[in-house]
Amino acid sequence: MNTDFINICLADDDEDDRLFFTDAFDELRINTKVSTFNDGVELMNYLNNEDSILPNVLFLDLNMPKKNGVECLLEIKQNEKFSDIAIAIYSTSSSEEHIEETFINGANIYIKKPNDFEKLKKILSEVVTLNWQYHTSGLNKDNFLMRM
Amino acid sequence: MKRIGLHKSPLFLKIIFVVSVAIIFFIGGITFKHITVLKKSSAYVSNSYEVNIELERLMSCIKDAETGQRGYLLSKDKKFLIPYQNSGSLIKKSHQRISELTSNSRTQQNNLKTLQYHINKRLNYLSKNLYLVQHEKYSEDELEYNLITGQKSMDSIRLRIEDMIITQKVLLKNRQKDYDSTMNYTPLLIYLTLIITLILITIAFVKMNRDLILLKNTIHTLTVEIEANKLSEIVGNFGSWKLDIETNTYTFSDNEYRLLGCEPQSFEASKEGFLKFIHPDDLEFVKESANNAVMNDSRVPFMYRVIRKDGEVRYFKDMGQVVSFASQNKTYIGTTRDITSEIDDKITTEERNRELESNNKELSAFNYIASHDLQEPLRKIETFISRLISKDHDNISTSGQQYIASIQKSANRMRVLIEDLLQFSRTNKAEKTFQLSNLNCLLDNAKQELAQTIEEKKAVLTSSVLPSLSIIPFQIQQLFINLIGNSLKYSKANEAPSISINYSIIVANEEEFLPDTYHEYHKITVEDNGIGFDQEYAKNIFVLFNRLHNKNEYQGTGIGLAICKKIVENHKGFIFAKGVLHEGSTFIIYLPVEQKQA
Incomplete structure (x- = not known):
């Protein structure tokens, strides 16, 4: 396997959104390997599997059946094994409460789903090429929300 | 005397x-x-x-x-x-x-x-x-x-x-x-x-003779006082009782009997006579409290239930104090008040509060729906349209292309509308935490937010030095965004917008819009050289969904200025608009110098 690949995971219950997501990465000329999950339970099952390759960046939708984004976030943050995963919240909502809650619980960036495919591509490419170490060390509530 | x-x-x-x-x-x-x-x-x-x-x-x-x-x-x-x-x-x-x-x-x-x-x-x-x-x-x-x-x-x-x-x-x-x-x-x-x-x-x-006249007058005054007292007991729904501590004898006022649903003086005033009306659950408490009140002269009111002669349960509240007269005879004077209606009112108020709370919860649920569920399909429509345009634009007929452009415009407008509405409802309910903030920073943030439009329109923004005030920071920032955004939106097509923001501290009675008082206000003005408006409509522009222009001419939802008014009201301030058609408009904000924390 080529280690230059960036492993990306997305947990989102919306089929269209998953499609946009994978299409966007297909069109972007970055070496990525994208896996998508239909809900939080599926995602956690995958992550907890010993054989799974852990993603570099994990995109989490907030509103999902069975296990929602915040619950996944809490579980991941409690496990030492997942400490290297950068977590990006990927949601339709941009309400203060959601931003605040996920920031406090240790997410690395908050992305409001854009309503333009070109914008989506731009955001995703920026997020995956982000220097996470640099970003995380200077993380505060103001730069937590990804602005375009 | x-x-x-x-x-x-x-x-x-x-x-x-x-x-x-x-x-x-x-x-x-x-x-x-x-x-x-x-x-x-x-x-x-x-x-x-x-x-x-x-x-x-x-x-x-x-x-x-x-x-x-x-x-x-x-x-x-x-x-x-x-x-x-x-x-x-x-x-x-x-x-x-x-x-x-x-x-x-x-x-x-x-x-x-x-x-x-x-x-x-x-x-x-x-x-x-x-x-x-x-x-x-x-x-x-x-x-x-x-x-x-x-x-x-x-x-x-x-x-x-x-x-x-x-x-x-x-x-x-x-x-x-x-x-x-x-x-x-x-x-x-x-x-x-x-x-x-x-x-x-x-x-x-x-x-x-003189003493007799004085005595007669005193007796007269006393009689009137007694009658007034009786009347006020009836009107005020309270009674009084006296306990001669030396002789351990009780006296009840007429209304004390009425409170218990009895004819005045229909039974002998005594501790036992009164205690038999008290609700069994409260009996011990009343005995203890009454004893405490008489023995220690404690002036803490205590509340209990009684069962009236007609079987109705009423709430009473007792309080009194020990008085000693010249004869050194100590007497305890107590008052009993029927507070049933107050308790009922309280219960009703509590119920209303609960109702309001659940209404509020429903409202926030609606907010969530508006912010999340309503936006989601819209976002998808827009995304699909953007993909259609970028991928299959050339394959679509000219009229089809026009239709798609119209759909895109409408969807876009709907999104703006949803976002603005959401903003407005958030301004209503958001927690109002006042904190000392530098207005210059908030203005800079607002400029950053609008940077793209400012650049596009080549707008020139000037501002005087603003103070640091105790305010709700994100709301004031929103206020700047909305006002500057407004000025940018309603700029003249052939002239680069010029917006100046000024600050001064003033006394109310020197300003034409403020009441004639001596209160001090912070005055912030946002002045532009845009299309202006007729002063006739100055008040209407702050009303929700009120627009002065056709939506084809200028984009807008009619919510932005309503939000501004809401924000200023949250700060106990005032906002006014002054306009001259084709010359420009000025928005004046007054914030009280002494902020009363909400």
Whole structure:
């Protein structure tokens, strides 16, 4: 396997959104390997599997059946094994409460789903090429929300 | 004050009474003394007369004796000797009587002794003469000598008696003088004391009269007060009770009975009588609280339930305090208030609050739906359109391309509308945490937010130095965004927008829009050179969904300025708009200098 690949995971219950997501990465000329999950339970099952390759960046939708984004976030943050995963919240909502809650619980960036495919591509490419170490060390509530 | 006046009066009356009694005793004493003196002096007078009479009698006895003897000497008839023979005992009797009468005067006693001597001497001569005559042994000379000597002693007797009468008169006169001198002052003294007594009694009467009027007035005031109290108890739905701590007796006011659903004074006021109305669950608590209130004079109100005579459960609240009057008798005065309606109101209010809370929850659920669920399909529509345009644009007919452009425009507008509405409802309900913030920073943030539009329109923004105020930071930032955004939106097509933001601190009465008070305000103005508006519509532009322009000319939802107004109101401030058509508009914000934290 080529280690230059960036492993990306997305947990989102919306089929269209998953499609946009994978299409966007297909069109972007970055070496990525994208896996998508239909809900939080599926995602956690995958992550907890010993054989799974852990993603570099994990995109989490907030509103999902069975296990929602915040619950996944809490579980991941409690496990030492997942400490290297950068977590990006990927949601339709941009309400203060959601931003605040996920920031406090240790997410690395908050992305409001854009309503333009070109914008989506731009955001995703920026997020995956982000220097996470640099970003995380200077993380505060103001730069937590990804602005375009 | 009144109480003191009434209190002093009895003391004054007591003094007057004591003084009057003393005066009457005094007058009585004096009168008694005078009557005694009078009695004594009249006794003296009669005594003197008796002495005189006795002296006269003595004299006449002697004379009788002498005359009798003389008759015998001339006629030798023995019957003439009878007065002489009797005179001895008569004289003795008279003498004795005089001696008795004059026993308290030494002079008279001495006189009497001298008189006695002379009388004896005279009687001696008489008997000597008689002896001589009876025995026929007398010489003419000796007889004559005896007669002359007898005559001489008779004269001295007469003299003595006269002397004694004079002495008696002098004595009487002296006594009279003494008596007169005492009697002279007496009427004046009695008269004076009587007048003083009269004055005192009059003063007492006036004083008593005045006290009576005062008492009457006080009683009247008290009666009115009692009636007012009764009425206020009925109107205020409370009753009162008293406990005399010394005697442990209770008194309940009429309304206290009514509160319990009973006729006034229909049962004897007692602890047990009241306790039997108390709800069994509260009985122990009431006993304890009442005891605490009376014993420790604790003024903490306590609440309990009673079951009225008609079976209705009511809520009562009791409070009172220990009062001690001048008599040092401690009394506990308690009030009982029926607070059932208040409790009911409270329950209703609580219910309403719960309703409101659930309404609020529904509203926030709606907010969430608006922010998330409503936006999601819209976002997808827009994304799909953007993909359609980028991927298949060339394959679509010209009219199809136009339709797609229209769909995109509408979807875009709908998104703006949803976002603005969301913003407005958030402004309504967001937690209002005031914190000291630098307005310059907030303005910079707002500029950053609008950077793209500013760049596109080549707008020039100038601002004076803004202060740091205690505000809700994100709301004020939103205010700047909306106002500057507004100015950018309604700019003239052929002229680069120029927006200036100014700050000053002002006093209300110097401003045309503010009330005529002396409160200080921070004044922030946002002025532009845009299309302006007719001053006629100045107020309308802050109303939700109110727009002055056709949406084809200028994009807008009619929410932005409504949000501005809301934000300023959240800060207890005012916002006004001034516009001149085709020249520009000015928005003026006033924030109070002394922020009252909400």
